[in-house]
Every structure is written in structure tokens, then in C-alpha cells.
Amino acid sequence: MFNYIVDNFGYLLEKLREHVMLFLFSWVAALVVGILIGIVATRKGNERSGKILLAVTGAAQAVPSIAVIAIAFIFLGIGATPAIFALFIYSLVPITFNTASGLMGVPPALKQAARGMGMTDMQILFHIEIPVSLRPIASGARSAATITIGAATIASAIGAGGLGEIIFIGLQLMKTDMILAGALFTAALAVTVDGLLALVERLLISPGLAVEEI
Numbered sequence: 001m002f003n004y005i006v007d008n009f010g011y012l013l014e015k016l017r018e019h020v021m022l023f024l025f026s027w028v029a030a031l032v033v034g035i036l037i038g039i040v041a042t043r044k045g046n047e048r049s050g051k052i053l054l055a056v057t058g059a060a061q062a063v064p065s066i067a068v069i070a071i072a073f074i075f076l077g078i079g080a081t082p083a084i085f086a087l088f089i090y091s092l093v094p095i096t097f098n099t100a101s102g103l104m105g106v107p108p109a110l111k112q113a114a115r116g117m118g119m120t121d122m123q124i125l126f127h128i129e130i131p132v133s134l135r136p137i138a139s140g141a142r143s144a145a146t147i148t149i150g151a152a153t154i155a156s157a158i159g160a161g162g163l164g165e166i167i168f169i170g171l172q173l174m175k176t177d178m179i180l181a182g183a184l185f186t187a188a189l190a191v192t193v194d195g196l197l198a199l200v201e202r203l204l205i206s207p208g209l210a211v212e213e214i
Contacts, residue, residue: 038099
């Protein structure tokens, strides 16, 4: 395996770059849309539509990642675009549900106190609800990141490139060194991204942050 890595290091770096791009485009889009869905689903008066939004979003997680990618292939063809779309759909769930659960877990007394101080609903959202909910939101983002990196490996089956291409070629050629190299780089990427997000989470959510924000 190490000989293969040394001899094909440039090729591995190129596939790593493709994998990172697949992950970043789909994860960032899911992060933005998932948080927005979580916010809309928990607004007062949106209880019924919020349940429908969460149910529709949750249905995507019940479908295996390979099936989501296959459906994207049927409607969008091959390449990075359908893969990014499929990964976006698949990583929405943890972000949406963690955002919704975090916002619903904000003590009503805090919101009532803020409203009594003259704060608007929008001010309460950004100054009370979101700061208090940062921990579950960050946890959902980390879960979605690892899910997306893993699922992106399968996306190479529809011509998306990435590290999964090395693994699939290794399987076809029965070359253990290629399989292990692709798996090693994928695992290293997942661990690195999770570590970076954990660091960001600790920086954003320092002890007493929620109290200070409130």
C-alpha cells in the first residue's frame, strides 16, 4: 500500500481534491438549507407545516445512500452534479433535526423574558434561540460532514470522481493496495474534518456563551 501511495501520490491528491469538492459543495448547501428548514419548522404558527417539512426531510435518511445516488443518476445523469445533489439531500437530515430539536429545547421562559424586554421575534431568534441551540446545531453539522464524506465514496459509481474511484478500480482489478490507499485517505479526511469541526465547535461554544448572549 505504501509503495502504491508513493508511486501515485499526485493521482491520490487529485482524487482527494475531487472528494473534498464533492463534500464541501453538498455539505455547505445542506448546512444553509437544513438550518433554514429547522428555523421555519419551529416558528409559531408553523406547527403543521413544520411537521410535514421534517417528515419529508426525514424520509431521505430512511433511503440508503446508494439508492439516493441512483435516483439522482436517473434524473440528472452522471458526473459531479447529480452526486452533489444526492449528497446534499442525504446530509440534510441531521442538520435539520438537530436545528429543530435545539430550537424547540429553548426554555419558553427565556423567550417570554426577552419579549417582555421589547425584543422582536427576529431578535429573539438571533440573540436567544440560536445561541442557546448552537451545541445541537454544531453536532448535526459534524454528523452530516462524516456522513457526506462516506457517501461521497459511493458517488464515484456515477462518475463523480473522488477517492471512491480508487477503491472501485481496486475492487475491479483485485488490487488490495489501491483499495487500502483509497480507504486510508477517505478515513484520514473524515477524521481531519471532524477534528476541525470539533475545534470550531469548542471556539463557538465556550462555557457560559449562551448565558452571556442572553
